[in-house]
Amino acid sequence: MSRRTLAGLGIACAALLVPLTGCTSAHPEAERPAQPTRSPEPDAAAGTAGPGGSAQPPVQKPPELDAGEALAGRQNVTSGNASFAFREGRKGDALIVAVRCRGAGVVKVAVRPVHVSFPLKCLTDEVSTVYNQVAVGGADRSGVVSVEAPSSVRWTMTIGRGAPEPGDTHGGSRVAPNSV
Numbered sequence: 079m080s081r082r083t084l085a086g087l088g089i090a091c092a093a094l095l096v097p098l099t100g101c102t103s104a105h106p107e108a109e110r111p112a113q114p115t116r117s118p119e120p121d122a123a124a125g126t127a128g129p130g131g132s133a134q135p136p137v138q139k140p141p142e143l144d145a146g147e148a149l150a151g152r153q154n155v156t157s158g159n160a161s162f163a164f165r166e167g168r169k170g171d172a173l174i175v176a177v178r179c180r181g182a183g184v185v186k187v188a189v190r191p192v193h194v195s196f197p198l199k200c201l202t203d204e205v206s207t208v209y210n211q212v213a214v215g216g217a218d219r220s221g222v223v224s225v226e227a228p229s230s231v232r233w234t235m236t237i238g239r240g241a242p243e244p245g246d247t248h249g250g251s252r253v254a255p256n257s258v
Contacts, residue, residue, distance in 0.1 A: 153234060156225075192221065
């Protein structure tokens with residue numbers, strides 16, 4: 079595809095996501111403003127020190143769900159492209175898509191059957207984590223998550239189910255403090 083076509087698709091995706099996303103701070107990792115965290119080694123297995131000296135989880139550890147949220151699927155550390163299935167949830171539950179990555183590039187996530195997609199910019203020396211909550215029709219169905227990522231990017235993902243945020247009828251996005 080040409081750059082012009084890709085740019086147009088990016089703008090169209092962003093325009094579609096605007097009514098579907100909003101910021102919440104339901105995850106403890108998202109209670110502080112987003113601030114980058116540096117790790118001394120790109121492949122360090124241990125967590126890194128975050129703002130205020132708190133340890134940030136390594137990319138090898140998939141994002142955690144909050145108490146009361148149910149696990150629907152999980153992908154352990156992966157490089158490059160992959161797809162995996164997740165289980166159905168209860169009627170009325172929101173779908174939670176949490177992604178953690180490290181390495182230079184953009185991870186593109188597409189969730190079927192809810193027809194939602196989003197990008198996550200990943201950096202060489204930082205672990206980035208984002209939580210997206212989708213509370214739209216069909217979010218309770220089982221589905222497949224497809225990820226496009228450069229082979230230089232290592233990523234993990236957790237899919238969960240939980241009650242929609244109060245007053246949130248479209249879904250939300252929470253960015254952990256070590257995210258971009």
